[in-house]
Amino acid sequence: MKLAIVYDSKTDNTKKAAEWIAEGMEKVEGVEAKAFHVNEVDEAFVTEAKGLVVGSPSYAATMTPDIHNWILSNGGNMKFEGKLAGAFATQQYTHGGGETVIQGILTIEMVKGMLCYSGGGSFGKPVIHLGPVGVNDNMEKHNGMEKYKDYFVIYGNRFAQKATELFK
Numbered sequence: 001m002k003l004a005i006v007y008d009s010k011t012d013n014t015k016k017a018a019e020w021i022a023e024g025m026e027k028v029e030g031v032e033a034k035a036f037h038v039n040e041v042d043e044a045f046v047t048e049a050k051g052l053v054v055g056s057p058s059y060a061a062t063m064t065p066d067i068h069n070w071i072l073s074n075g076g077n078m079k080f081e082g083k084l085a086g087a088f089a090t091q092q093y094t095h096g097g098g099e100t101v102i103q104g105i106l107t108i109e110m111v112k113g114m115l116c117y118s119g120g121g122s123f124g125k126p127v128i129h130l131g132p133v134g135v136n137d138n139m140e141k142h143n144g145m146e147k148y149k150d151y152f153v154i155y156g157n158r159f160a161q162k163a164t165e166l167f168k
C-alpha cells in the first residue's frame with residue numbers, strides 16, 4: 001500500500017521531518033512511503049496512495065503559500081477524498097505556531113473529504129495530539145530537529161498502522 005507525504009521546505013528541516021515520517025511508515029509491512037517536495041510531486045503516486053500527510057514550516061504561524069496553493073488547487077485530480085490524512089510542521093521557536101499550521105492543514109484536508117488522523121492518545125505515550133512539530137536550532141540552541149526525530153518516526157508508524165487496518 002502506498003502512502004504519500006507532501007511538504008514544503010527551503011532549508012531542509014521539514015524535508016528531514018518528512019523523511020522520518022516515511023521511515024516510520026515503512027516499518028509497517030507492505031507499506032511503500034514516499035516524500036515529495038511540493039514542487040516535485042509525483043501525482044500518479046499520490047493518486048494511488050491511501051494516505052496523504054502534508055507538512056509545512058511555520059511562516060508567521062501559518063502554512064507556506066506554496067503548500068496552501070497546492071492543497072487548495074488539488075483534490076479530485078489526485079483522489080484526495082477518502083484518503084487518510086495527516087499534517088506536521090517545523091518551526092524555529094518553541095512557541096512558533098506549528099500547531100496552528102497543523103490545524104490549518106487539517107481543516108483543508110477535511111474540506112477535501114479526507115479522513116484526518118493523528119493517533120491522538122490511542123497509542124499511549126508519546127501522545128501526539130494533532131500532529132508532530134519539530135523545533136530547529138536556528139534561534140534556540142537547546143533545541144534541534146534531531147531531538148524530535150522519534151516523534152516523527154512514531155507518528156508515521158501509527159499513521160501507517162491505521163491506514164493498513166482501514167484499507168488493506
Ligand SMILES: Cc1cc2nc3c(=O)[nH]c(=O)nc-3n(C[C@H](O)[C@H](O)[C@H](O)COP(=O)(O)O)c2cc1C
Pocket residue numbers: 008009010011012013014015057058059060061062090091092093094095096097136138
Ligand atoms: C517567512 C518566514 C516566516 C517564518 N515564521 C516563523 C514563525 O512564525 N514561527 C517560527 O517558529 N518560525 C518561523 N520561521 C522559521 C521556519 O518556520 C523554520 O526555520 C522552519 O523549520 C524552516 O523549515 P525548512 O528548513 O523546511 O524550510 C519563518 C521562516 C520564514 C522564512
